[in-house]
Amino acid sequence: MTEVVAVTGASGAIGGRVARRLAERGVATRLVGRSPERLPDLPGAVKAAPAAFGDAVAMRDALAGAGTLLMVSAHEAPDRVREHITALDAAVAAGVRRVVYVSFLGAAPDATFTFARDHWHTEQHIRGTGLAYTFLRDSLYLSGLAAMAGPDGVIRGPAGDGRVSGVAHEDIADAATAVLLAQAGEHDGVTYDLTGPEALTLTEVAAELSRATGRTVTYLAETREEAFASRAGYGAEEWEVTGWVSSYEAIAAGEMATVSDAVPRLTGHRARSFADYLAAHPRAYAHLTP
Template sequence: MVWISSAGLTGRMNEHPILVTGGTGKSGSRVVSMLRNKGVRVRVGSRSGEPPFDWTDRNTWDAALESVEKVYVVPFDGEVLTRPFVQRCQERGVRRLVLLSGRGIDVPGYAGENSAAGKTHVDGEAAVRACRLEWTILRPAWFAQNFSEGFFLDAVRSGELRLPASHGAVTFIDAEDIAAVAVTALTENGHAGMTYELSGPRAVTIAEAAATISQATGRTVRYVPISPEDFVAELVAQGWPQRAAEDYADSVGPIRRGMDSHISDGVQRALGHPPRDFSDFARNAAAAGSWPS
Protein backbone atom coordinates (compact mmCIF):
# COMPACT_ATOMS: atom_id res chain seq x y z
CA MET A 1 0.00 0.00 0.00
CA VAL A 2 1.24 3.50 -0.87
CA TRP A 3 0.63 6.18 1.73
CA ILE A 4 0.31 9.83 0.71
CA SER A 5 0.80 12.45 3.36
CA SER A 6 -1.84 15.10 3.93
CA ALA A 7 0.76 17.64 2.86
CA GLY A 8 1.18 15.80 -0.42
CA LEU A 9 -2.55 15.73 -1.01
CA THR A 10 -2.85 19.41 -0.17
CA GLY A 11 -0.04 20.19 -2.57
CA ARG A 12 -1.84 18.32 -5.33
CA MET A 13 -5.14 20.08 -4.64
CA ASN A 14 -3.46 23.48 -4.73
CA GLU A 15 -1.73 22.91 -8.05
CA HIS A 16 -2.69 25.18 -10.90
CA PRO A 17 -5.06 23.36 -13.27
CA ILE A 18 -3.94 22.55 -16.80
CA LEU A 19 -6.35 23.82 -19.44
CA VAL A 20 -7.00 21.35 -22.26
CA THR A 21 -8.78 23.00 -25.17
CA GLY A 22 -10.62 20.56 -27.37
CA GLY A 23 -10.92 18.59 -24.16
CA THR A 24 -13.65 16.30 -25.50
CA GLY A 25 -11.96 15.54 -28.84
CA LYS A 26 -9.80 12.65 -30.02
CA SER A 27 -6.50 13.86 -28.56
CA GLY A 28 -7.84 16.27 -25.93
CA SER A 29 -10.02 13.71 -24.17
CA ARG A 30 -7.05 11.38 -23.90
CA VAL A 31 -4.84 14.17 -22.56
CA VAL A 32 -7.50 14.90 -19.92
CA SER A 33 -7.68 11.23 -18.92
CA MET A 34 -3.90 10.78 -18.71
CA LEU A 35 -3.42 13.95 -16.67
CA ARG A 36 -6.14 12.91 -14.22
CA ASN A 37 -4.55 9.47 -13.90
CA LYS A 38 -1.36 11.27 -12.87
CA GLY A 39 -3.29 13.17 -10.20
CA VAL A 40 -3.07 16.48 -12.05
CA ARG A 41 -5.92 18.98 -11.91
CA VAL A 42 -7.47 19.51 -15.34
CA ARG A 43 -9.83 22.09 -16.75
CA VAL A 44 -11.68 20.72 -19.77
CA GLY A 45 -11.87 23.41 -22.42
CA SER A 46 -15.17 22.90 -24.23
CA ARG A 47 -18.55 24.58 -24.59
CA SER A 48 -19.90 22.15 -21.99
CA GLY A 49 -16.95 22.65 -19.63
CA GLU A 50 -17.01 24.39 -16.26
CA PRO A 51 -16.37 27.19 -16.94
CA PRO A 52 -17.29 26.88 -20.62
CA PHE A 53 -14.65 27.55 -23.29
CA ASP A 54 -15.69 28.53 -26.80
CA TRP A 55 -13.06 29.33 -29.42
CA THR A 56 -15.49 31.62 -31.22
CA ASP A 57 -16.49 33.56 -28.08
CA ARG A 58 -13.48 35.41 -26.70
CA ASN A 59 -15.52 36.40 -23.65
CA THR A 60 -15.10 32.81 -22.40
CA TRP A 61 -11.32 32.76 -22.62
CA ASP A 62 -10.43 34.60 -19.41
CA ALA A 63 -12.51 32.39 -17.11
CA ALA A 64 -11.03 29.27 -18.70
CA LEU A 65 -7.51 30.66 -18.19
CA GLU A 66 -8.02 31.69 -14.56
CA SER A 67 -5.09 30.39 -12.43
CA VAL A 68 -3.82 28.32 -15.37
CA GLU A 69 -0.09 28.05 -16.05
CA LYS A 70 -0.09 25.31 -18.70
CA VAL A 71 -2.31 24.85 -21.75
CA TYR A 72 -2.81 22.18 -24.39
CA VAL A 73 -4.03 23.98 -27.50
CA VAL A 74 -6.12 22.16 -30.09
CA PRO A 75 -6.78 24.88 -32.70
CA PHE A 76 -10.14 25.68 -34.21
CA ASP A 77 -9.70 24.54 -37.81
CA GLY A 78 -10.67 27.04 -40.45
CA GLU A 79 -10.23 30.09 -38.22
CA VAL A 80 -7.13 32.12 -37.34
CA LEU A 81 -7.76 32.23 -33.59
CA THR A 82 -4.62 30.62 -32.17
CA ARG A 83 -2.63 33.86 -32.39
CA PRO A 84 -4.99 35.99 -30.27
CA PHE A 85 -5.45 33.11 -27.84
CA VAL A 86 -1.70 32.73 -27.35
CA GLN A 87 -1.47 36.46 -26.74
CA ARG A 88 -4.18 36.19 -24.10
CA CYS A 89 -2.34 33.26 -22.50
CA GLN A 90 0.74 35.47 -22.12
CA GLU A 91 -1.32 38.27 -20.60
CA ARG A 92 -2.99 35.90 -18.13
CA GLY A 93 0.25 34.40 -16.78
CA VAL A 94 0.42 31.09 -18.64
CA ARG A 95 4.02 29.90 -18.80
CA ARG A 96 3.89 26.65 -20.83
CA LEU A 97 1.94 25.76 -23.95
CA VAL A 98 1.73 22.62 -26.10
CA LEU A 99 0.25 23.18 -29.56
CA LEU A 100 -1.36 20.47 -31.67
CA SER A 101 -0.43 21.35 -35.24
CA GLY A 102 -0.35 19.16 -38.33
CA ARG A 103 1.94 17.30 -40.67
CA GLY A 104 3.28 19.07 -43.74
CA ILE A 105 3.02 22.62 -42.43
CA ASP A 106 6.40 23.57 -43.88
CA VAL A 107 6.32 21.18 -46.87
CA PRO A 108 5.65 22.90 -50.23
CA GLY A 109 2.69 21.38 -52.03
CA TYR A 110 1.44 19.38 -49.06
CA ALA A 111 -1.77 21.33 -48.43
CA GLY A 112 -3.82 23.02 -51.12
CA GLU A 113 -3.61 26.79 -51.47
CA ASN A 114 -7.15 27.14 -50.14
CA SER A 115 -6.77 24.73 -47.22
CA ALA A 116 -8.52 26.31 -44.24
CA ALA A 117 -6.88 23.93 -41.77
CA GLY A 118 -3.48 24.62 -43.31
CA LYS A 119 -3.87 28.36 -42.79
CA THR A 120 -4.93 27.77 -39.19
CA HIS A 121 -1.82 25.72 -38.43
CA VAL A 122 0.66 27.92 -40.31
CA ASP A 123 -0.43 31.06 -38.47
CA GLY A 124 -0.77 29.19 -35.17
CA GLU A 125 2.75 27.82 -35.32
CA ALA A 126 4.14 31.24 -36.20
CA ALA A 127 2.35 32.78 -33.23
CA VAL A 128 3.60 30.11 -30.83
CA ARG A 129 7.20 30.32 -32.02
CA ALA A 130 7.17 34.10 -31.51
CA CYS A 131 5.65 34.03 -28.02
CA ARG A 132 7.48 34.32 -24.70
CA LEU A 133 6.12 31.05 -23.29
CA GLU A 134 7.75 27.64 -22.98
CA TRP A 135 6.28 26.01 -26.06
CA THR A 136 6.23 22.60 -27.70
CA ILE A 137 4.67 21.86 -31.08
CA LEU A 138 3.22 18.48 -32.08
CA ARG A 139 2.84 17.64 -35.77
CA PRO A 140 0.98 14.34 -36.05
CA ALA A 141 0.31 12.30 -39.16
CA TRP A 142 -3.25 11.14 -39.82
CA PHE A 143 -4.88 9.83 -36.65
CA ALA A 144 -5.54 6.08 -36.65
CA GLN A 145 -8.71 6.97 -34.75
CA ASN A 146 -10.15 8.55 -37.90
CA PHE A 147 -11.27 5.01 -38.67
CA SER A 148 -12.98 4.53 -35.30
CA GLU A 149 -14.03 8.02 -34.15
CA GLY A 150 -13.64 10.38 -37.08
CA PHE A 151 -13.86 10.92 -40.83
CA PHE A 152 -13.86 7.29 -41.91
CA LEU A 153 -16.06 5.74 -39.22
CA ASP A 154 -19.35 5.65 -41.14
CA ALA A 155 -17.60 4.21 -44.20
CA VAL A 156 -15.94 1.50 -42.12
CA ARG A 157 -19.28 0.60 -40.58
CA SER A 158 -20.85 0.41 -44.05
CA GLY A 159 -18.10 -1.96 -45.17
CA GLU A 160 -16.77 0.24 -47.98
CA LEU A 161 -14.16 3.00 -47.87
CA ARG A 162 -14.48 5.15 -51.01
CA LEU A 163 -11.61 7.67 -51.01
CA PRO A 164 -9.48 9.61 -53.53
CA ALA A 165 -6.26 8.26 -51.98
CA SER A 166 -5.18 6.03 -54.89
CA HIS A 167 -2.57 3.57 -53.57
CA GLY A 168 -0.83 6.02 -51.25
CA ALA A 169 0.30 4.97 -47.78
CA VAL A 170 0.13 6.70 -44.42
CA THR A 171 2.12 6.27 -41.20
CA PHE A 172 -1.04 6.50 -39.09
CA ILE A 173 -0.43 7.66 -35.50
CA ASP A 174 -2.46 6.39 -32.56
CA ALA A 175 -4.09 9.26 -30.63
CA GLU A 176 -2.93 7.57 -27.44
CA ASP A 177 0.66 8.30 -28.50
CA ILE A 178 -0.16 11.90 -29.38
CA ALA A 179 -1.73 12.39 -25.96
CA ALA A 180 1.19 10.73 -24.18
CA VAL A 181 3.65 13.12 -25.86
CA ALA A 182 1.44 16.09 -25.01
CA VAL A 183 1.20 15.06 -21.35
CA THR A 184 4.94 14.55 -21.14
CA ALA A 185 5.59 18.00 -22.62
CA LEU A 186 3.06 19.57 -20.24
CA THR A 187 4.29 17.92 -17.05
CA GLU A 188 8.02 17.32 -17.55
CA ASN A 189 10.96 19.56 -18.36
CA GLY A 190 13.21 19.29 -21.39
CA HIS A 191 10.64 19.78 -24.15
CA ALA A 192 10.58 23.57 -24.50
CA GLY A 193 11.28 24.77 -28.03
CA MET A 194 10.84 21.28 -29.46
CA THR A 195 8.81 20.36 -32.54
CA TYR A 196 7.82 16.70 -32.51
CA GLU A 197 6.86 15.12 -35.83
CA LEU A 198 4.65 12.19 -34.82
CA SER A 199 3.83 9.08 -36.82
CA GLY A 200 3.31 5.37 -36.48
CA PRO A 201 6.15 2.86 -37.04
CA ARG A 202 5.27 1.95 -40.65
CA ALA A 203 3.34 3.12 -43.68
CA VAL A 204 -0.04 1.51 -44.34
CA THR A 205 -2.14 1.89 -47.50
CA ILE A 206 -5.87 2.45 -47.13
CA ALA A 207 -6.40 -1.02 -48.58
CA GLU A 208 -4.07 -2.49 -45.95
CA ALA A 209 -5.84 -0.53 -43.23
CA ALA A 210 -9.19 -1.88 -44.40
CA ALA A 211 -7.79 -5.43 -44.41
CA THR A 212 -6.39 -4.99 -40.89
CA ILE A 213 -9.75 -3.74 -39.62
CA SER A 214 -11.46 -6.65 -41.38
CA GLN A 215 -9.19 -9.09 -39.58
CA ALA A 216 -9.79 -7.39 -36.22
CA THR A 217 -13.58 -7.33 -36.59
CA GLY A 218 -14.22 -10.53 -38.51
CA ARG A 219 -16.24 -8.64 -41.15
CA THR A 220 -15.21 -7.42 -44.57
CA VAL A 221 -14.23 -3.80 -45.05
CA ARG A 222 -12.96 -2.96 -48.52
CA TYR A 223 -11.27 0.05 -50.03
CA VAL A 224 -12.47 1.51 -53.32
CA PRO A 225 -10.14 4.16 -54.78
CA ILE A 226 -12.02 6.85 -56.72
CA SER A 227 -11.08 10.12 -58.39
CA PRO A 228 -11.24 13.41 -56.45
CA GLU A 229 -13.97 14.61 -58.82
CA ASP A 230 -16.15 11.54 -58.23
CA PHE A 231 -15.50 11.78 -54.49
CA VAL A 232 -16.69 15.39 -54.38
CA ALA A 233 -19.73 14.57 -56.53
CA GLU A 234 -20.72 11.70 -54.22
CA LEU A 235 -20.45 13.87 -51.12
CA VAL A 236 -22.48 16.67 -52.71
CA ALA A 237 -25.14 14.12 -53.67
CA GLN A 238 -25.23 13.12 -49.99
CA GLY A 239 -25.95 16.72 -49.02
CA TRP A 240 -22.48 18.10 -48.36
CA PRO A 241 -21.80 21.72 -49.32
CA GLN A 242 -19.56 21.91 -52.39
CA ARG A 243 -16.75 23.74 -50.54
CA ALA A 244 -16.74 21.28 -47.65
CA ALA A 245 -16.61 18.34 -50.07
CA GLU A 246 -13.70 19.93 -51.94
CA ASP A 247 -11.84 20.59 -48.66
CA TYR A 248 -12.25 16.92 -47.69
CA ALA A 249 -10.91 15.79 -51.07
CA ASP A 250 -7.98 18.21 -50.75
CA SER A 251 -7.13 16.86 -47.29
CA VAL A 252 -6.73 13.38 -48.77
CA GLY A 253 -4.56 14.72 -51.59
CA PRO A 254 -1.20 14.31 -49.81
CA ILE A 255 -1.93 10.58 -49.37
CA ARG A 256 -2.59 10.22 -53.08
CA ARG A 257 0.59 12.16 -53.89
CA GLY A 258 2.74 9.94 -51.68
CA MET A 259 3.49 12.65 -49.12
CA ASP A 260 2.26 10.84 -46.00
CA SER A 261 4.30 7.64 -46.09
CA HIS A 262 7.40 8.82 -44.24
CA ILE A 263 8.16 7.70 -40.69
CA SER A 264 8.79 10.38 -38.06
CA ASP A 265 10.72 9.89 -34.82
CA GLY A 266 8.85 12.23 -32.47
CA VAL A 267 7.29 9.54 -30.27
CA GLN A 268 10.65 7.86 -29.74
CA ARG A 269 12.36 11.18 -29.01
CA ALA A 270 9.71 12.39 -26.56
CA LEU A 271 8.79 9.14 -24.81
CA GLY A 272 11.83 6.91 -25.29
CA HIS A 273 9.88 4.08 -26.93
CA PRO A 274 8.44 3.40 -30.39
CA PRO A 275 4.87 4.31 -31.36
CA ARG A 276 1.97 1.87 -31.46
CA ASP A 277 1.39 -0.08 -34.67
CA PHE A 278 -1.83 0.27 -36.68
CA SER A 279 -2.65 -3.38 -36.03
CA ASP A 280 -2.57 -2.71 -32.28
CA PHE A 281 -4.96 0.21 -32.77
CA ALA A 282 -7.35 -1.94 -34.82
CA ARG A 283 -7.43 -4.74 -32.23
CA ASN A 284 -8.00 -2.27 -29.38
CA ALA A 285 -10.74 -0.42 -31.26
CA ALA A 286 -12.50 -3.66 -32.16
CA ALA A 287 -12.32 -4.84 -28.56
CA ALA A 288 -13.80 -1.53 -27.42
CA GLY A 289 -16.78 -2.01 -29.74
CA SER A 290 -15.96 0.83 -32.13
CA TRP A 291 -17.17 -1.25 -35.10
CA PRO A 292 -19.80 -3.98 -35.50
CA SER A 293 -18.34 -7.47 -35.64
Protein backbone atom coordinates in the same frame (compact mmCIF):
# COMPACT_ATOMS: atom_id res chain seq x y z
CA MET B 1 5.23 20.46 -11.29
CA THR B 2 3.32 23.01 -9.21
CA GLU B 3 1.96 25.28 -11.93
CA VAL B 4 -1.56 24.94 -13.26
CA VAL B 5 -1.88 23.30 -16.68
CA ALA B 6 -4.87 24.44 -18.71
CA VAL B 7 -6.30 21.82 -21.07
CA THR B 8 -8.63 22.76 -23.90
CA GLY B 9 -10.89 20.19 -25.50
CA ALA B 10 -10.94 18.27 -22.22
CA SER B 11 -14.24 16.65 -23.16
CA GLY B 12 -12.70 15.30 -26.37
CA ALA B 13 -10.59 12.36 -27.45
CA ILE B 14 -7.18 13.98 -26.93
CA GLY B 15 -7.77 16.64 -24.29
CA GLY B 16 -9.81 14.26 -22.15
CA ARG B 17 -7.12 11.61 -22.21
CA VAL B 18 -4.40 14.12 -21.34
CA ALA B 19 -6.48 15.61 -18.51
CA ARG B 20 -6.94 12.15 -17.00
CA ARG B 21 -3.25 11.34 -17.26
CA LEU B 22 -2.32 14.62 -15.58
CA ALA B 23 -4.85 14.04 -12.82
CA GLU B 24 -3.40 10.57 -12.19
CA ARG B 25 -0.03 12.25 -11.65
CA GLY B 26 -1.39 14.83 -9.24
CA VAL B 27 -1.09 17.82 -11.57
CA ALA B 28 -3.37 20.79 -10.94
CA THR B 29 -5.37 21.32 -14.11
CA ARG B 30 -7.82 23.84 -15.50
CA LEU B 31 -10.31 22.23 -17.87
CA VAL B 32 -11.47 24.61 -20.57
CA GLY B 33 -14.39 24.14 -22.92
CA ARG B 34 -17.55 25.67 -24.32
CA SER B 35 -19.75 23.30 -22.28
CA PRO B 36 -18.40 22.74 -18.74
CA GLU B 37 -21.10 20.14 -18.07
CA ARG B 38 -19.37 17.87 -20.58
CA LEU B 39 -15.97 18.14 -18.89
CA PRO B 40 -14.82 15.16 -16.80
CA ASP B 41 -14.78 15.20 -13.01
CA LEU B 42 -11.14 14.66 -12.10
CA PRO B 43 -9.15 15.08 -8.89
CA GLY B 44 -7.18 18.31 -8.82
CA ALA B 45 -9.06 19.69 -11.81
CA VAL B 46 -11.05 22.91 -11.90
CA LYS B 47 -13.65 23.43 -14.59
CA ALA B 48 -13.45 26.91 -16.05
CA ALA B 49 -16.55 28.90 -16.94
CA PRO B 50 -17.74 28.38 -20.53
CA ALA B 51 -15.11 29.62 -22.96
CA ALA B 52 -14.97 29.33 -26.74
CA PHE B 53 -11.73 30.00 -28.61
CA GLY B 54 -13.26 32.97 -30.38
CA ASP B 55 -14.35 34.68 -27.14
CA ALA B 56 -11.31 36.66 -25.99
CA VAL B 57 -12.73 37.75 -22.63
CA ALA B 58 -13.99 34.30 -21.67
CA MET B 59 -10.72 32.67 -22.71
CA ARG B 60 -8.63 35.17 -20.77
CA ASP B 61 -10.72 34.56 -17.65
CA ALA B 62 -10.60 30.79 -18.12
CA LEU B 63 -6.80 30.77 -18.45
CA ALA B 64 -5.97 33.24 -15.67
CA GLY B 65 -3.46 31.68 -13.29
CA ALA B 66 -2.38 28.90 -15.64
CA GLY B 67 1.29 28.65 -16.56
CA THR B 68 1.03 26.13 -19.40
CA LEU B 69 -1.67 25.63 -22.00
CA LEU B 70 -2.34 22.42 -23.90
CA MET B 71 -4.16 23.76 -26.93
CA VAL B 72 -6.08 21.12 -28.81
CA SER B 73 -7.09 22.70 -32.11
CA ALA B 74 -10.68 23.74 -32.69
CA HIS B 75 -13.02 21.80 -34.94
CA GLU B 76 -12.57 22.56 -38.62
CA ALA B 77 -14.31 25.77 -39.62
CA PRO B 78 -13.77 28.54 -42.19
CA ASP B 79 -12.62 30.91 -39.43
CA ARG B 80 -10.63 28.42 -37.34
CA VAL B 81 -7.35 30.33 -37.62
CA ARG B 82 -8.99 33.51 -36.35
CA GLU B 83 -10.41 31.57 -33.40
CA HIS B 84 -6.99 30.12 -32.63
CA ILE B 85 -5.37 33.55 -32.76
CA THR B 86 -7.99 34.99 -30.43
CA ALA B 87 -7.46 32.18 -27.93
CA LEU B 88 -3.67 32.49 -28.06
CA ASP B 89 -3.73 36.24 -27.58
CA ALA B 90 -6.06 35.69 -24.62
CA ALA B 91 -3.57 33.19 -23.19
CA VAL B 92 -0.79 35.79 -23.41
CA ALA B 93 -3.02 38.37 -21.74
CA ALA B 94 -3.85 35.87 -18.98
CA GLY B 95 -0.17 35.31 -18.18
CA VAL B 96 0.31 31.89 -19.72
CA ARG B 97 4.00 31.25 -20.36
CA ARG B 98 4.04 28.07 -22.43
CA VAL B 99 1.79 26.42 -25.02
CA VAL B 100 1.82 22.84 -26.28
CA TYR B 101 -0.14 22.95 -29.52
CA VAL B 102 -1.70 19.90 -31.16
CA SER B 103 -0.96 20.53 -34.83
CA PHE B 104 -0.92 18.33 -37.94
CA LEU B 105 1.69 16.36 -39.84
CA GLY B 106 3.12 18.31 -42.76
CA ALA B 107 1.59 21.62 -41.68
CA ALA B 108 2.60 24.16 -44.32
CA PRO B 109 1.13 27.20 -46.08
CA ASP B 110 0.77 25.17 -49.28
CA ALA B 111 -0.09 21.78 -47.77
CA THR B 112 -2.29 19.66 -50.02
CA PHE B 113 -4.60 18.92 -47.08
CA THR B 114 -6.37 22.23 -46.70
CA PHE B 115 -6.96 21.87 -42.96
CA ALA B 116 -3.20 21.40 -42.43
CA ARG B 117 -2.73 24.96 -43.68
CA ASP B 118 -4.74 26.21 -40.69
CA HIS B 119 -2.24 24.55 -38.38
CA TRP B 120 0.72 26.19 -40.09
CA HIS B 121 -0.82 29.64 -39.74
CA THR B 122 -1.57 28.91 -36.08
CA GLU B 123 2.01 27.76 -35.51
CA GLN B 124 3.31 30.94 -37.12
CA HIS B 125 1.21 33.06 -34.80
CA ILE B 126 2.43 31.14 -31.78
CA ARG B 127 6.04 31.79 -32.81
CA GLY B 128 5.35 35.51 -32.65
CA THR B 129 3.62 35.59 -29.25
CA GLY B 130 6.73 35.21 -27.12
CA LEU B 131 5.33 32.06 -25.54
CA ALA B 132 7.55 29.04 -25.10
CA TYR B 133 6.07 26.40 -27.39
CA THR B 134 6.09 22.79 -28.47
CA PHE B 135 4.25 21.60 -31.57
CA LEU B 136 2.83 18.08 -31.72
CA ARG B 137 2.13 17.37 -35.39
CA ASP B 138 -0.21 14.38 -35.44
CA SER B 139 -0.80 12.18 -38.43
CA LEU B 140 -4.34 11.04 -39.28
CA TYR B 141 -5.97 9.20 -36.41
CA LEU B 142 -6.12 5.40 -36.62
CA SER B 143 -9.80 5.72 -35.76
CA GLY B 144 -10.18 7.89 -38.86
CA LEU B 145 -8.61 5.21 -41.04
CA ALA B 146 -11.16 2.71 -39.78
CA ALA B 147 -13.97 5.17 -40.46
CA MET B 148 -12.88 5.66 -44.08
CA ALA B 149 -14.63 2.44 -45.07
CA GLY B 150 -18.31 2.84 -45.81
CA PRO B 151 -20.96 0.33 -44.66
CA ASP B 152 -20.57 -1.30 -48.08
CA GLY B 153 -16.98 -2.20 -47.21
CA VAL B 154 -15.38 0.21 -49.67
CA ILE B 155 -12.84 2.97 -48.98
CA ARG B 156 -13.21 5.64 -51.64
CA GLY B 157 -10.85 8.51 -52.30
CA PRO B 158 -8.10 9.97 -54.50
CA ALA B 159 -5.19 8.60 -52.46
CA GLY B 160 -3.60 6.58 -55.26
CA ASP B 161 -0.85 4.32 -53.93
CA GLY B 162 0.22 6.84 -51.31
CA ARG B 163 0.85 5.92 -47.70
CA VAL B 164 -0.38 7.25 -44.37
CA SER B 165 1.26 6.77 -40.96
CA GLY B 166 -1.86 6.84 -38.77
CA VAL B 167 -1.48 7.40 -35.04
CA ALA B 168 -3.60 6.38 -32.04
CA HIS B 169 -5.26 8.94 -29.77
CA GLU B 170 -3.69 7.09 -26.84
CA ASP B 171 -0.19 7.64 -28.19
CA ILE B 172 -0.84 11.33 -28.83
CA ALA B 173 -2.08 11.70 -25.26
CA ASP B 174 0.91 9.84 -23.85
CA ALA B 175 3.31 12.01 -25.85
CA ALA B 176 1.55 15.24 -24.88
CA THR B 177 1.58 14.21 -21.22
CA ALA B 178 5.30 13.48 -21.37
CA VAL B 179 5.98 16.93 -22.83
CA LEU B 180 3.79 18.64 -20.24
CA LEU B 181 5.47 16.83 -17.35
CA ALA B 182 9.05 17.38 -18.54
CA GLN B 183 11.54 19.72 -16.96
CA ALA B 184 11.09 23.38 -17.84
CA GLY B 185 12.58 24.21 -21.21
CA GLU B 186 13.26 20.60 -22.24
CA HIS B 187 10.91 20.67 -25.23
CA ASP B 188 10.77 24.40 -25.92
CA GLY B 189 10.92 25.30 -29.60
CA VAL B 190 10.67 21.65 -30.68
CA THR B 191 8.28 20.19 -33.26
CA TYR B 192 7.45 16.49 -32.97
CA ASP B 193 5.82 14.44 -35.72
CA LEU B 194 3.54 11.95 -33.95
CA THR B 195 2.91 8.91 -36.13
CA GLY B 196 2.33 5.21 -35.93
CA PRO B 197 5.14 2.70 -36.56
CA GLU B 198 4.29 2.17 -40.23
CA ALA B 199 2.87 3.92 -43.26
CA LEU B 200 0.12 1.99 -45.03
CA THR B 201 -1.51 2.33 -48.41
CA LEU B 202 -5.29 2.39 -48.31
CA THR B 203 -5.23 -1.03 -49.94
CA GLU B 204 -3.28 -2.23 -46.88
CA VAL B 205 -5.71 -0.39 -44.59
CA ALA B 206 -8.54 -2.25 -46.30
CA ALA B 207 -6.70 -5.56 -45.84
CA GLU B 208 -6.31 -4.93 -42.10
CA LEU B 209 -10.01 -4.12 -41.84
CA SER B 210 -10.80 -7.31 -43.75
CA ARG B 211 -8.77 -9.35 -41.25
CA ALA B 212 -10.46 -7.67 -38.30
CA THR B 213 -14.02 -7.89 -39.58
CA GLY B 214 -13.97 -11.17 -41.46
CA ARG B 215 -15.54 -9.52 -44.50
CA THR B 216 -13.93 -8.20 -47.66
CA VAL B 217 -13.03 -4.51 -47.44
CA THR B 218 -11.55 -2.87 -50.53
CA TYR B 219 -10.06 0.41 -51.64
CA LEU B 220 -11.43 2.16 -54.72
CA ALA B 221 -9.14 4.90 -56.04
CA GLU B 222 -11.19 7.88 -57.20
CA THR B 223 -10.32 10.92 -59.26
CA ARG B 224 -10.83 14.31 -57.63
CA GLU B 225 -14.05 14.77 -59.60
CA GLU B 226 -15.32 11.34 -58.58
CA ALA B 227 -14.48 12.05 -54.94
CA PHE B 228 -16.51 15.26 -54.90
CA ALA B 229 -19.38 13.49 -56.64
CA SER B 230 -19.42 10.55 -54.23
CA ARG B 231 -19.64 12.96 -51.28
CA ALA B 232 -22.22 15.27 -52.81
CA GLY B 233 -25.05 13.68 -50.85
CA TYR B 234 -23.56 14.43 -47.43
CA GLY B 235 -25.02 17.93 -47.34
CA ALA B 236 -21.69 19.43 -46.25
CA GLU B 237 -20.41 22.83 -47.30
CA GLU B 238 -17.81 23.05 -50.04
CA TRP B 239 -14.93 24.01 -47.73
CA GLU B 240 -15.57 20.90 -45.63
CA VAL B 241 -15.82 18.52 -48.59
CA THR B 242 -12.64 20.05 -49.98
CA GLY B 243 -10.93 19.26 -46.69
CA TRP B 244 -12.09 15.64 -46.81
CA VAL B 245 -11.05 15.13 -50.42
CA SER B 246 -7.71 16.91 -50.00
CA SER B 247 -6.80 14.60 -47.09
CA TYR B 248 -6.76 11.72 -49.59
CA GLU B 249 -4.87 13.84 -52.10
CA ALA B 250 -2.26 14.57 -49.44
CA ILE B 251 -1.79 10.83 -49.00
CA ALA B 252 -1.30 10.49 -52.75
CA ALA B 253 1.24 13.32 -52.68
CA GLY B 254 3.31 11.58 -50.01
CA GLU B 255 2.63 14.24 -47.38
CA MET B 256 1.34 11.75 -44.78
CA ALA B 257 3.92 9.00 -45.25
CA THR B 258 6.38 10.23 -42.61
CA VAL B 259 7.15 7.63 -39.95
CA SER B 260 8.64 9.16 -36.82
CA ASP B 261 10.10 7.65 -33.65
CA ALA B 262 8.81 10.54 -31.53
CA VAL B 263 6.13 8.48 -29.79
CA PRO B 264 8.54 5.85 -28.43
CA ARG B 265 11.16 8.49 -27.64
CA LEU B 266 8.72 10.60 -25.64
CA THR B 267 6.67 7.84 -24.04
CA GLY B 268 9.04 4.91 -23.61
CA HIS B 269 6.70 2.52 -25.40
CA ARG B 270 6.22 1.61 -29.04
CA ALA B 271 3.58 3.37 -31.09
CA ARG B 272 0.42 1.37 -31.73
CA SER B 273 -0.04 -0.05 -35.21
CA PHE B 274 -3.34 -0.10 -37.10
CA ALA B 275 -3.65 -3.82 -36.35
CA ASP B 276 -3.07 -3.07 -32.64
CA TYR B 277 -5.74 -0.42 -32.74
CA LEU B 278 -8.34 -2.63 -34.43
CA ALA B 279 -7.71 -5.45 -31.95
CA ALA B 280 -8.28 -3.09 -29.02
CA HIS B 281 -11.20 -1.11 -30.47
CA PRO B 282 -13.76 -3.38 -32.14
CA ARG B 283 -16.35 -0.61 -31.99
CA ALA B 284 -14.25 1.35 -34.48
CA TYR B 285 -15.32 -1.01 -37.22
CA ALA B 286 -18.75 -1.99 -35.91
CA HIS B 287 -20.29 -0.35 -39.00
CA LEU B 288 -18.62 -3.03 -41.10
CA THR B 289 -19.79 -6.05 -39.09
CA PRO B 290 -23.22 -7.72 -39.08
